[in-house]
Amino acid sequence: MFSMDMQDCRYKVVQVGGFKVLRFDCSQCAEIDTCLEEVLPILERHPDVNEVILSGVIEAIYTGEALETLKDYSQILQRIRCLSQDPGIAEKLSCLFRLPVPQLHDVFKELSLRISRECPLREDLEEISQRPPPKPLLKPAFVSFRVNPLPPAGELLEEYSVAGARIRIFRTAGSQYFYHLLPPEFRLGPELLSLLHQAKMILLNTPLEPSISLEGLRKQIEGILSELARPDVEPKKTELSEMLFRHTAGFGFLEYLLQDPNTQDVYINAPPGSSPVHLSHTKYDECLTNVYASPLEVESLVSKLRAWSGEPFSEVHPLLELDWRGVRVTVAGKPLSPEGISFSFRKPKSTPWTLPQLVMNGLMPPVAAALLSLATNASSCILITGTRGAGKTSLLGALLFELHPKTRLLVLEDTPELPVGPLRRLGYEIQTLRLPSPFSHRISVDRVFRAVLRMGESVLVIGEVRGKEARMIFEAMRIGAIGNSVMGTIHASSSSDVVDRLIHDLGVSWGSFKATDLVVCVGPVRMEGLTRERKMLQLTEVRKVPKLSLRDLVRYETRENRFKVSLRDSHFLRRISRTYGLDEGGFLRLLREKTRVLEYIIEVSRRMGRGDLLEAPFVVKANLTFYNLLGKGDLFERWKTWFHLHL
Numbered sequence: 154m155f156s157m158d159m160q161d162c163r164y165k166v167v168q169v170g171g172f173k174v175l176r177f178d179c180s181q182c183a184e185i186d187t188c189l190e191e192v193l194p195i196l197e198r199h200p201d202v203n204e205v206i207l208s209g210v211i212e213a214i215y216t217g218e219a220l221e222t223l224k225d226y227s228q229i230l231q232r233i234r235c236l237s238q239d240p241g242i243a244e245k246l247s248c249l250f251r252l253p254v255p256q257l258h259d260v261f262k263e264l265s266l267r268i269s270r271e272c273p274l275r276e277d278l279e280e281i282s283q284r285p286p287p288k289p290l291l292k293p294a295f296v297s298f299r300v301n302p303l304p305p306a307g308e309l310l311e312e313y314s315v316a317g318a319r320i321r322i323f324r325t326a327g328s329q330y331f332y333h334l335l336p337p338e339f340r341l342g343p344e345l346l347s348l349l350h351q352a353k354m355i356l357l358n359t360p361l362e363p364s365i366s367l368e369g370l371r372k373q374i375e376g377i378l379s380e381l382a383r384p385d386v387e388p389k390k391t392e393l394s395e396m397l398f399r400h401t402a403g404f405g406f407l408e409y410l411l412q413d414p415n416t417q418d419v420y421i422n423a424p425p426g427s428s429p430v431h432l433s434h435t436k437y438d439e440c441l442t443n444v445y446a447s448p449l450e451v452e453s454l455v456s457k458l459r460a461w462s463g464e465p466f467s468e469v470h471p472l473l474e475l476d477w478r479g480v481r482v483t484v485a486g487k488p489l490s491p492e493g494i495s496f497s498f499r500k501p502k503s504t505p506w507t508l509p510q511l512v513m514n515g516l517m518p519p520v521a522a523a524l525l526s527l528a529t530n531a532s533s534c535i536l537i538t539g540t541r542g543a544g545k546t547s548l549l550g551a552l553l554f555e556l557h558p559k560t561r562l563l564v565l566e567d568t569p570e571l572p573v574g575p576l577r578r579l580g581y582e583i584q585t586l587r588l589p590s591p592f593s594h595r596i597s598v599d600r601v602f603r604a605v606l607r608m609g610e611s612v613l614v615i616g617e618v619r620g621k622e623a624r625m626i627f628e629a630m631r632i633g634a635i636g637n638s639v640m641g642t643i644h645a646s647s648s649s650d651v652v653d654r655l656i657h658d659l660g661v662s663w664g665s666f667k668a669t670d671l672v673v674c675v676g677p678v679r680m681e682g683l684t685r686e687r688k689m690l691q692l693t694e695v696r697k698v699p700k701l702s703l704r705d706l707v708r709y710e711t712r713e714n715r716f717k718v719s720l721r722d723s724h725f726l727r728r729i730s731r732t733y734g735l736d737e738g739g740f741l742r743l744l745r746e747k748t749r750v751l752e753y754i755i756e757v758s759r760r761m762g763r764g765d766l767l768e769a770p771f772v773v774k775a776n777l778t779f780y781n782l783l784g785k786g787d788l789f790e791r792w793k794t795w796f797h798l799h800l
Contacts (some may be wrong), residue, residue, distance in 0.1 A: 164195055166202065172426075172448040175202040179209040193227040200224060204426075204447065210346040212294050216426060216447070219287035226257065229281060232274055233264070258286045290445060293338050295349040295397060297405035297450050298430075301443040302339060305331045310437070317392075318409040322437055332432060332440040336406055338396055348386070349397055352377045356401060371398050404454070404477075406444050411480055411500055418500065418542065423485075423493040425451040433542070438685045451494050458484060474568065481568060505572035506547040507554055509767045513755050516544065516675065517689035518716040521707045523747035524692070525673070526555040526776070528725075529612075531732040533638050534630055534668055536618070538645040539675040544687045545642040546570050548675060549614070552640060554769050555776060556581070556612060560637075566616030572769070579773050584611070615641030623659040630668035648672040648693035648703050669695045670725055672703070678711060689716070694725040720744075733783075746788045750779055753793065763800070774799070 163178040177192060196205060205215040205223060215223050265278035290299040307325035314320065317337040325331050341349070355377050361370070375394045382390060399408055410419050410432055418433040430444040446454075455473075459466050462475040471489035475482050481499040508522040528535060529552050537545045550572045553562065562583045564571055573583055615626065618641045630639055645651045651672050655661040674691040692707035706725070708717045720726060720741070730740035754775060758766040765771060778795050782788055 164191075166199060167449070169448050169452055172204075173199075173202045174204045174206060174447075174449065175199050176206045176208055179207045193223075193230055196224060197227045197231060207289070208294060210294050210343060210350055212292050213289035214292070214299055214447075215287060215289050216445075219289060222281070222284055222287040225277075225281055226287075229261070229274070229277055232277075258282060291339075293341065293346050293349070295346070295353040296336075296338055296400045297453065298407060299445045299447070300334055300336065300339075300406060301445070302335060304333050305443075307331060315409055315413045320409075320413065322434075322440070330434070330437040330440040332410075332434065332437075332442045334406065334409055334442060334444055336409060337392075345386070345389070345393065348378070348381055349393060352381055352397055353401065355381075356397070367402055370402050371395075374398055374401070402457070405450070407498070410442070410444065411498060414503060416500060419496075419498040421446050421451070421494075421496040423490050423495040424448075425493055448493070451496075454496070455484060455486075455494060458482060476569065481570070501570065502547070505554070505575050505769050506551045507767055507769055507772045508551045509751055509754050509758070509772060511544075511548065511551055512751060513758070513767065514687075516548070516687055517692075518707065518718065519751045519755075520718055520720075520744065520748045521689055521692050521716070522751055523744055524706070524720075525552060525671075526751075527733070527744065527747060528671060528729060529553075529555045529638055529640070530557060530780070531638070531729045533670040533729070535638070535640045535671045535673065536651060536669055537640070537642045537673045537675065538648070538651050539642075539690075540644065540646060540677075543676045545675060546616070548673065549616075549640060549642055553581075553614065554579075554773055556638075557780060558773060558777065561611040562614055563611040564614045564616075568616070570616060571614065575769055579770060612638045612640070615639075617641065618643045618655075619659075623655060623661050624665070627655070627661045627665035627668055630665070646674075646676065648674050648691050648705070652703070663701060667695065667697050667701055670728075671695070678709070694723060696724045698724075743783075743788075746792075747779065749789050750775065750792055753789075753796070757796075757800075761800075766800075 262282035
């Protein structure tokens with residue numbers, strides 16, 4: 154309940170765990186930044202609060218350094234009463250408490266000049282007047298999460314729109330990239346803000362059906378707005394209902410970040426509210442944002458995720474993982490995250506990656522992509538390695554579109570990330586299996602893999618090799634129980650680290666590991682400034698004789714910023730040549746033709762602005778035509794004729 158105090162200024166203290174909020178009801182105030190007469194004395198009685206919120210249709214939120222300065226204001230204003238006997242200052246004091254924060258700052262500066270040097274208050278006034286005035290975070294009352302609408306000091310690099318929100322990218326001091334979001338909610342006038350706030354209060358006080366769907370909730374919101382709104386608001390009703398839905402059933406302002414096709418990962422670090430939301434941008438890498446989440450908003454978000462997933466989340470179960478509208482969400486709490494709740498939102502590309510796209514983005518040279526394409530159709534065992542976020546799954550998914558559509562795929566994942574849906578729509582036959590959690594007692598990983606080996610000849614695709622399955626899968630490859638290509642990802646930082654991890658950590662024998670043909674290592678490379686680009690660091694063949702050894706066929710030279718290709722005396726090329734019924738020279742000619750095909754698709758796509766030529770549907774058709782033309786002479790020219798007929 155709100156407390157009444159200081160000329161009917163209503164306030165309450167809300168506590169979530171160790172986080173305490175002092176909230177003032179400013180709905181009857183004309184200007185929320187002029188009620189310092191009521192706010193500062195009350196703040197003096199609650200010095201341990203972590204946040205002060207002045208709440209009207211727009212909420213002003215003081216937190217962090219801004220709150221600490223506000224607390225210092227409160228202490229100084231109480232001490233300054235002792236100066237009221239000074240006739241030169243008495244006039245200033247008469248309206249001092251009613252001044253907005255920026256003007257109060259100016260008064261402090263003037264007082265510091267007029268007070269005698271012997272007064273102990275002068276030093277405090279001088280110190281506080283040298284600080285910048287405390288600036289609150291702002292947000293409409295009906296929304297979740299906060300943004301600082303003021304842009305940072307720095308160089309504006311780019312500006313674009315996402316779902317009506319204005320996005321600006323800045324380079325700030327220290328070459329830090331800053332992602333500034335200005336949502337359309339901030340462009341609403343007072344009447345519409347009041348309407349949405351009123352609608353939200355009605356929605357929160359209306360019992361919902363336990364089984365109500367998200368679409369049902371959206372319709373209920375539209376009904377509430379229809380009852381409240383005037384006829385002239387009707388054309389905006391759909392937009393307004395979507396805004397309210399976003400901030401009740403959705404992720405609030407985070408949704409704009411997740412809808413941006415340029416963002417890949419979004420993070421809320423613990424403790425909540427201590428730092429802004431971070432994100433990973435395809436062009437600007439790691440960025441700070443002007444979006445903040447308080448512990449109260451974090452608790453609300455956790456409640457939604459718990460309800461959607463149906464999974465527990467507590468200190469006994471401190472990890473929550475789920476997929477929400479295609480976004481992979483990971484929540485960690487105490488004791489796993491000792492400083493409080495943290496979130497990771499991993500967003501897949503809206504359309505699956507293809508090898509031509511990865512080549513065009515600089516991940517690998519065309520000849521490496523061509524070699525991998527030919528290898529996937531030649532019963533090869535390929536491991537893709539790298540650190541988290543290096544692009545392992547993106548590359549693995551791209552390789553699947555290089556397979557002939559007649560190929561049957563067995564896909565094993567613990568969390569769905571591979572492009573199974575797009576592959577099925579293009580005619581691939583796929584059987585998916587979900588790997589059980591390490592904590593599951595319903596079925597063991599060993600039993601799953603025994604079943605896989607009985608499911609017939611298929612290309613086996615493993616989302617990530619990381620546990621008991623490693624020994625089984627490599628043993629199956631060694632004895633030929635699979636009989637087709639095997640592809641998967643594994644966490645490691647280099648090709649040699651893969652060997653160490655599989656043999657020393659996961660218990661795979663040397664004899665079994667020799668079934669591996671290629672190890673592809675991908676990872677981020679620091680370019681100029683803070684920019685990072687993902688590169689194929691190594692494409693390594695595993696040599697079987699005279700003893701097990703590794704040799705790089707392609708390597709990225711960081712200092713020279715170029716790929717070094719060395720295909721001479723390759724054991725793998727000799728083996729794969731026989732698979733295609735060619736000698737080594739014939740296979741190298743085939744590899745050159747495949748490389749020319751990739752380069753030509755990319756060149757025409759750039760020249761004509763035809764991004765669709767690099768998307769999966771056209772890439773699969775182009776690959777199928779290439780393989781259908783094998784052995785018919787003038788392969789590239791015949792393929793190019795087909796290509797131009799199908800542009």
